[in-house]
Amino acid sequence: MREKIIKLLQVSINKNQKSGFFPKFAVPDVKIERPDSSAFGDYSSNLALAVSKIVGKNPLETADLIVKSINHQESAALFDKVEVAPPGFINFFVSQKLIFNGLQNIIKQKRVFGRSSWQRNKKIIVEFTDPNPFKEFHIGHLYTNTVGEAIAKLQEATGAKVKRANYQGDVGLHVAKAVWGVRQKMAIGNINLASLEQKELKERIKFLGESYAYGAKSFEENEAAKQEIITLNKKIFDLDPEIKEIYERGRRWSLDCFEEVYRRIGARFDYYYFESKVGKTGLKLVKDNIKNGVFQESQGAVIFPGEKYGLHSRVFINSQGLPTYEAKELGLALVKYKDFRYNASIIITSNEIIDYFQVLIAALKKVSPELGEKTIHIPHGTLRLSEGKMSSRSGNVVTAESFLNRIKELAGKLTESSDESRGSNLTEIITLGAVKYALLKASIGQDVIFDQDKSVSIKGDSGPYLQYACVRCRSVLKKSKSGVRGVRAPKNYNNLSKEETEISRLIFVFPDVVREAAEKFAPNLICGFAFDLAQRYNAFYDRYPILKAENEEVKRLRLLLTAAVAQTLENALFLLGIEVPEKM
Known part of the structure; x- marks a missing residue:
């Protein structure tokens, strides 16, 4: 429109x-x-x-x-x-006639309603989640994944060809700290790799997390340990036989654990990138741009002089001759473009590294202006719980699994009366709906203060509230015996109630809301729309009879409206990565 x-x-x-x-x-x-x-x-x-x-x-x-x-x-x-x-x-x-004719088209379009071809000629790669092997998959990664998947779905809904990418730091100082910690804890506890391999994956991941925390603490407090870790970092980059087995096993354990989380939350990726694979590309790119002045040698390292551009300087090659995170990111940009000739590369991260990405994109624009202009960094806020901010350095990390399990316990109270055969799956669907909606309803960039009880409530601005509204609509249609396919448009549009008029007009603008959310990278707009629609329909449901309406014409009109609300809510929730259960 x-x-x-x-x-x-x-x-x-x-x-x-x-x-x-x-x-x-x-x-x-x-x-x-x-x-x-x-x-x-x-x-x-x-x-x-x-x-x-x-x-x-x-x-x-x-x-x-x-x-x-x-x-x-x-x-x-x-x-x-x-x-x-x-x-x-x-x-x-x-026109009210146009709007109600549109309602019947919604039923025919089903999942297509709300979609457009606005970006049909665009190719977009969205990079998100980015957990690091040897560190636990925490709630920050869960937050980034939820935002990234929603943004990817919005770009797809407006016609773009989208690829999802996951960039993981399998080399670097954090890995050296973890490997050093593993070796120390194995020596202290008289543990070997064979015995660790026999443990459940969860136990191995817990051991890696504790090892990283121990290594990080020692790096800060013990100069001898710090030097050992710095030396170990070079050996890991070179895949020295001395540490190869510990490194490769720990890396595999981490990636296996990540895949379990992805399966649970419904995440998928087209490309998996690793620092170990893009580091050499980034290293060469930086070295090739020293003579032209983009990068400068400084105290044995190579830096990007950000001060020249109103930013801050950052090291791209350290004094050991190794590429830093920054250099690897440059290599990643080239590798991603080689794999997928994108029009835009969207990177989702926490807002804690905004300054880092400002420097990084400035450097990328110097070495590859085309890719630099195509790169978009979208920072989201911090997820905060009552326990405070997570920290894997201190070992006080809140894992995604423990967090989801905690919410699942609360969501289980909503399904206690459900059949045992479907209760577990139903509870999981409600859990993921509660978490994802709570993370997405605030504007990206704002911190999220997660309220566990409110997240699972079916009486407020929550995922379960929207799921329940959709299930309620489907239940009404099922009881009507006509179902969605059997609903017909009314013969006239006279004597519509205020609620019926407002609901129908709100549904009509859903495609525009989807486009605006895609343009602004703002899934919270979908959340706000869905909550508004659910509230209006619930108020309408409480006030007006549907199956026992005063005559057949009114009944048909209200069933049509109910079917359109159900489909629109389902489509909106899909864009947020939220499934609608059959029953609640």
């Missing part, structure tokens, strides 16, 4: 120019917004305000000229009315 309105306005401007009411000028970008109040229509444009400054007319007069020149035949097919409102807005009220 936005595109249709834009076209109508552009044609109207051209008519006014030809008739002499407006001078010749390039039509400015047309912005279409959704008003906060239905009193101002379904869509609104401030085009007249911008044009009035160009043509030297009063904004209201300008808006009136534009509205009068809009093609009446085309407008009548789309809108019940088009009005001018102070100080110069043009408000569009979509």
Whole structure:
């Protein structure tokens, strides 16, 4: 609908120019917004305000000229009315007939409703999650994964070809700290790799986490240990036989553990990248750009002089001649582009490394301007629990598994009366819905204070509340015996209640909400829309009979509305990575 309105306005401007009411000028970008109040229509444009400054007319007069020149035949097919409102807005009220005809199309479109071809010619790679082997998969990784998957789905929903990438740090100082810790703990506890291999994967991962925490603490407090770890870092990069077996087994244990988490949360990736594989590419790229001044040698290392660009300097090759995280990131950009000739590379991380990525992208723009311009860093906030911020350095890490299990215990109270045969799966679906929605409903960049009890409530702004609303709709349709396929449009649209009108108009704009959420990388817009729709439908459900409506015509109308709400909610939740259970 936005595109249709834009076209109508552009044609109207051209008519006014030809008739002499407006001078010749390039039509400015047309912005279409959704008003906060239905009193101002379904869509609104401030085009007249911008044009009035160009043509030297009063904004209201300008808006009136534009509205009068809009093609009446085309407008009548789309809108019940088009009005001018102070100080110069043009408000569009979509035809109620068009809206209700659209409701029936929603039932036919099913999962396609809300999707568009806006980005049909774009190829986008979304990198997210990025856990590091030898460290536990914590709630921060879960947060990043949830945001990344939602953003990937939104790009797909608007027509882009999307690939998902996961970049994992399997070499570097953190690995050296973990391997050093493993060797120390094995010696202290008289443990060997064979005995560790016999333990459950969870126990091995716990051992790796404790080893990393011990190594990190020793690195900070013990100079001798620090030097040993620095030396070990070089040996790991070179895959020295002395540490090869410990390194490879620990790496495999970590990756196996990560895959278990991905299966549980429904994550998938097209590409897995590792620091060990992109490091040499990044190292060469940095070395090749020293002579041209992009990078500079400094105290035995190689740096990017960020101060020249209003940033800070960072080391890209350390004094041992090894590529740092920064150099590896440059190598990663080249490798990703070789695998998938993208139009945009989106990277999702915590906002703790915003400064890091500002320097990184500045350096990338110098060595590869094209890839630098195509790279987009999206930082999300920090997930905070009542226990405080997680820290794998101190060993006080909150793993994703323990976190999900804790929420599952609470969600289990919602399914206590369910059949035992489906209770476990149902509880898991509700758990993931609760967690994902709680992480996505705030604007990306804001910290999330996770309230466990509110997250599983079916009476508030939560995932289970939306799941329950969708299940309720499906239950009504099932009881009607006509189901979704059997619902027919009413013969007329007279005597609609305020609730029916508002719900139908809200559903109509869902495709625009999806596009806006994709444009702004803002899954919280989908959350807000879904919650608003669920609230409105629940209020309608409580007030008006559906299956026992006063006559067959009203019953059909309300079943149509219920079917459209169910499909729209299901589609919205899908974009958030949330499944809808059969029953609750």
